[in-house]
Amino acid sequence: MHNQNSLALAGLMREYFDRGQTLEPGRRAAALRRLRRELIAREAELCEAVSADFGRGAFDTVTCELMQVREEIDTALRNLARWAAPQKAEGGLWNFPSCAAVCPQPRGVVLILSPWNYPILLALAPLVGAVAAGNCVLLRPSQRTANTARAIEGLLRASFPAGWAAAVLGGHAVSDRLLTGRFDLIFFTGSALVGRRVMRAAAEQLTPVVLELGGKSPCIVDETAEIESAARRIVWGKFLNAGQTCVAPDYLLVQRPVADRLAEALCREIGRMGYGRPGALPRIITEEHTRRIAELIAGERVIAGGGVFPRERRMEPTILYPVSPDAPCMREEIFGPVLPVLVCDTLDEAVALIRSRERPLALYHFSRDPTRIRRVLRETSAGGGCVNDVILHAASAGLPFGGVGMSGMGRYHGKASFDLFSNPRGLLLKPARLELPLRYPPHGAWKERAVSVFFRRGADG
Secondary structure, three states: OOHHHHHHHHHHHHHHHHOOOOOOHHHHHHHHHHHHHHHHHOHHHHHHHHHHHHOOOHHHHHHHHHHHHHHHHHHHHHHHHHHHOOEEEOOOHHHOOOEEEEEEEEOOEEEEEOOOOOOOHHHHHHHHHHHHOOOEEEEEOOHHHHHHHHHHHHHHHHHOOOOOEEEOOOOHHHHHHHOOOOOOEEEEEOOHHHHHHHHHHHHOOOOOEEEEOOOOOEEEEOOOOOHHHHHHHHHHHHHHHHHOOOOOOOEEEEEHHHHHHHHHHHHHHHHHOOOOOOOOOOOOOOHHHHHHHHHHHOOOOEEEOOOEEHHHOEEOOEEEOOOOOOOHHHOOOOOOOEEEEEEEOOHHHHHHHHHOOOOOOEEEEEOOOHHHHHHHHHHOOOOEEEEOOOOHHHHOOOOOEOOOHHHEEOOEOOHHHHHHOEEEEEEEEOOOOOOOHHHOOOOOHHHHHHHHHHHHOOOOO
16 A cells, blocks of 8 residues: 555544454454464565565574564463453542542554564564554555565555554655654654654644664673673674664773773674675665765774675674774764774773763673672663673563663553553542542631641651
8 A cells, every 4th residue: 555545544544443443352362363373374475575675584584573573462462451451540548439440541543664674573563562452553664675565564464454454655755644644653663863753743743652763872891791702692783684773782882901802702703603704694775874884984993894895785794993982983873784892991981981972772781790780770871771691682572672862762562562552541430429528618627627637647657
């Protein structure tokens, strides 16, 4: 479905939602089971589509995308009845006698604008939460991965009625057209630049917005770290998907006593993992993006890789060491297979550099000292992260995922997704006759004394 019909489809979804077709939790669960079944049946088709778009192998597509979507579905199916049930709350002394509850309700019709780098996961993971919460979903996959977008459109067509969930294909013109429509929530994953455009458009209709952005996620390796293990995990996480991962470690901050050892270990791990072979990494998404990354490494000291092939959209896994905090590669998110290594004399210096910059989507710390770990967690702010590993916090349906400050707003995955796409309707239930008459005028001296007692009650506790 293309540009001219996109808003018409949104209108169809509004009618579908208004008829109450998504309200019954049992129907939501049945829809999620259909999606799960189709996802498994179309494994090969989806892997081939991603490979056609930017050359990523099936292993990474299954482990980094399909398995995670399935985990989101399975988590929702296990917990949906409990999540959707009213939750008892305190009514408060002033409301005595009463009962209070929080009743989750779907928001309505939501728009998901998904990116190209993990085109299945970042389209379907939020969609699962939205469907579990009882919403209708209009999804616009990125056209930079056009083959995958078409495969997702077919997947949704086989899994849902058109009024419940569907994909619309097209580029920026389709997105701009959709942003003029009325939605009950917009979920956007992408760059901060485009995120600002989405927020400006949403402000016209006061539509709430969730932004999953990115930024320069730091990785500290202090002098107590297990160097060989740190190098192996950092190389895996950094060069996964050719570095085109929003939570990839963007740069390393390494204490001087272990800096040379770590640099050498990083180079060894690139060889051991076979990343040095031609075509070992997926392609960079565009030739323009490849040239941009090449400009970021110009003039830097390269200790591994450095080869750039713009026409083929390929780049060797590259390590820069040592790098200045003022280098061009430290001024913007790299989003490619380049890892700058900065040397710090103290942990204070590393923390100060992180605090001087925008709060990142993720922060990683390799250390064997619990005191140092607690200190970094206490003195820094980030959307999420790992201790002694990278990226894997984003793979858990049990952990809320999202950014802070310039790296985004809003959290999803698992229960956080259900909450995000729900309106937590607060409800107070009172008996028809029994009540305290204290609140009604006229208010004499005895009532003033009574409310003063209520006010002071428990003040010292």
